[in-house]
Amino acid sequence: MKTSIKHWTFMLSTVLFCGSTPVLAQQTDFQNLLNMCKACHGDTGESQFSSIPNLKYQNADYLSAQLNAFKSGQRTDKTMTKVAALLSEQDMQNMAKYFSEGKGQ
Ligand code: HEC
Numbered sequence: 001m002k003t004s005i006k007h008w009t010f011m012l013s014t015v016l017f018c019g020s021t022p023v024l025a026q027q028t029d030f031q032n033l034l035n036m037c038k039a040c041h042g043d044t045g046e047s048q049f050s051s052i053p054n055l056k057y058q059n060a061d062y063l064s065a066q067l068n069a070f071k072s073g074q075r076t077d078k079t080m081t082k083v084a085a086l087l088s089e090q091d092m093q094n095m096a097k098y099f100s101e102g103k104g105q
Pocket residue numbers: 011012015033034036037038039040041051052053054055063064066067076077079080083087095096
């Protein structure tokens with residue numbers, strides 16, 4: 001249990017750090033955001049943490065709908081609400097596609 005608390009602290013600071021990083025280029029920004037998702041949801045979207053849902057092979061429309069819901073405030077979570085606020089419509093669609101295809105390693 002001790003290790004998982006350390007992980008959470010690390011992940012939360014990653015979120016806060018990414019939120020304050022200035023945007024350099026569109027592509028780099030997307031990769032940084034995606035790396036942040038992977039820190040919690042796993043490289044391929046297969047989560048290593050029982051408290052974090054799997055995204056791998058999940059329906060792309062479902063994933064982008066959830067991200068939109070977090071951003072609009074229709075669905076709330078102390079982490080995902082902050083994360084979704086950083087995403088553009090295009091980011092959400094690209095991330096939904098990425099995880100629905102089970103890419104990465
Ligand atoms: C600090 C950890 C953390 C980070 C970073 C994070 N997530 Fe999440 N995510 C969660 C947790 C925890 C939940 C479950 C929220 C809930 O219970 O409603 C979740 C839920 C979700 C869901 C809804 C899944 C479902 O089955 O309904 C999606 C989609 C999602 N995250 C996508 C992303 C994307 C895309 C990123 C990167 C931009 C990201 N997350 C970054 C922790 C994180």
